[in-house]
Amino acid sequence: MAQALGISPQYGFSTGPVHSCPICRLPHELLGHIFRLAQRHQLGELEDDDDDSDYSTVKTQPVEVVVSQVNLYFRDIALGTRVLWRHINLGQNDSVEKLRMYLARSGPRVPLHLRLDLTRGIVALTEKLDLVFEQLDRWQRFTIHSKIETSDVPVISRLYDASAPLLEQLGLCVDDVDSENLKSVRRADSEQILTQGCPRLTVLRLRGLSMHFFRPPIPNITTLYLEQTRGLFIGYEGFKDLLTAAPALAHLSIFDAIIDEGADTWPTDSVSCIPVPNLISLRLSIPGTLQHVFSDILISISAPRLEYLVLRDVGETHLDKFWQLPGVAHKFPALHSLTFLEFDIRETDRLVMICGALPGITEFTCASSTSYAPTLLLIMAGKSPTSVENLWPNLCTLNMTLDIEDLGIAKAAVERRLGSGHLLKTLRLSRDVFDYADEEEEETLEWLGGNLVIEPFLAIARWPPGSDYDPDDTWFTN
Incomplete structure (x- = not known):
């Protein structure tokens, strides 16, 4: 990082003169902004087409840590730039001390971006979770990956009767829920977590069992990811109810077979019966053997504003029912961008249709x-x-x-x-x-x-x- 900023790398702090370094003559605000740009670059939020740049090799430590160890001038600016410390990743090797440090350095009013990886054993997990959930009012982005939600160490269950006033993006990736926890899950309710309010929540990822057990209020959701990975199907009616409960939905990504063909069927008279009036972009990937659901979804939704369509793993016959729909050429009048990923359609007559x-x-x-x-x-x-x-x-x-x-x-x-x-x-x-x-x-x-x-x-x-x-x-x- 020091080399990327055009200065000599330091190991530990430099206590000598720093003003001989040209970059150290920059105003505090400008240098702090440079640090933030470098952090965004490292987090992947900016494109970098130059694979040979020195920067691409310096990713072992977070930017905020590296710049705070260059010299005292950099350290003062790094510590004074509180938003540098808002990104908190909690995983197997992250200590309580690190968590406390980031919370303290980000200050009491900076919204937090939190990622919890609980897929492997974490020492002092309850203590760390207590610290994280004490900051619920500061959450702006929150993502959790968990193998199982248990009654012994509840995580997402802490959000049942809670509010998150600043929360804008929420990602819940939960593989399983233990049987004891199932007894207390309010599965019948359409809103199961954050029932006291999350008015700013616009981006939501429900992966695994999350869409069944841990659904927040979704009236303001504009981007929704449905990612079924555990074979528990939401069903046609559940799918319809979910979409109609999100009137602001603009971007929908589905990796989900949705129905269990042995226990559920897609209605044959479902043409345009699911209104998503503000939908602009749609992605579909249907795992398993129910690829006819590609056509079923496209036929069922009414999306007059749809502009972008992405289809993954579409086979030779999976869109037949769709293109044979009477008047299909007028179904998506605004659609102008089409993407096929790993598709397998080689029959020319079918592709022309x-x-x-x-x-x-x-x-x-x-x-x-x-x-x-x-x-x-x-x-x-x-x-x-x-x-x-x-x-x-x-x-x-x-x-x-x-x-x-x-x-x-x-x-x-x-x-x-x-x-x-x-x-x-x-x-x-x-x-x-x-x-x-x-x-x-x-x-x-x-x-x-x-x-x-x-x-x-x-x-x-x-x-x-x-x-x-x-x-x-x-x-x-x-």
């Missing part, structure tokens, strides 16, 4: 670990059995993983679009295409660069669009 069901796409992303020319690109290049002249006529941006041997197909697709007057503006391809291109492929890249913007396709865009880095957003990114 899917494109026809979502006609307004202006940006398409296709990311797969399988090395074959994406079917859509073959159709666009006129190299498939199904010939479609103006597939997605408004398409401007194409992002895809592509084997370097298929670069010629990309060129043919761009040429065909040019000839039809429906020009692509931006093409992003796998980095390997740029790194390992031979002379002929370099010529192809040069031709492409003369007709549109061509760039490496580095990563799937963060979700929701424009959001900060989320270390728990793993189901769609790994």
Whole structure:
């Protein structure tokens, strides 16, 4: 960190003159701001495309600790910048003393960002939890990972009759609940925790058993993650009730089979019966063998403002019921961005039907670990059995993983679009295409660069669009 800030690294504090160091002549406020930017960088909240930077190798200690040990000038500023100490991670190796230090240095009024990893044994857990929950009025972000909620050492159960006035983001990742605790869980209530109020809560992750046992009030929720990992299904009615209880919902991410086909069915007359009027972006991944739920969800929701759709692990037939819906092309009139992750649709006629069901796409992303020319690109290049002249006529941006041997197909697709007057503006391809291109492929890249913007396709865009880095957003990114 010291090297990243342009000064000589120190081990311990420097008590000698510091004003010979140019950076130490900066005003307190500016240097404190630099520390905060460096911390955000380390936490992953800022993009860093430079893998070779010195900074990328200095991540063993938190920024706030490192800068407080450079010299006395830095230490005074670090300790005086209270928001540097708001990020508190509590895991197996974190001591009570560290927790007390961060709480004290952040001051009594700075909102806290807390992450608790209770998946492994933690010494003095009750004492640490007492300290954390004493600060409930200061929680702004709170995430917990726990293997089991027990009656002996309750954690989330402490939130039953509680309020969190500053809480904005809550992540509950709980694998199991012990039988004794089940006796006291108010499962029938729609609001089970924080029943005294959390008026600022807008981002909520319910993973594992959390959506069944530890649900907070959700009228103000704008971003909701439903991540079923334990085989306890929420059911169609439960799913519908959950969404209709969140009228402000703008971003919905579902990793959940939702129904147990042996005990529950999706109604056949559910067309647009779940209103989500403010929904802007939707992600779907259906684990297990119930992939027809892809179609069921898309058919059931009424989302006239939906702009972004991300589908992971869609197979050949999983969208058939959706694209066969009468009038489907008018179902999502605002939809313009479509992303397929690890999809497996190679039948050209079927893919054309899917494109026809979502006609307004202006940006398409296709990311797969399988090395074959994406079917859509073959159709666009006129190299498939199904010939479609103006597939997605408004398409401007194409992002895809592509084997370097298929670069010629990309060129043919761009040429065909040019000839039809429906020009692509931006093409992003796998980095390997740029790194390992031979002379002929370099010529192809040069031709492409003369007709549109061509760039490496580095990563799937963060979700929701424009959001900060989320270390728990793993189901769609790994």
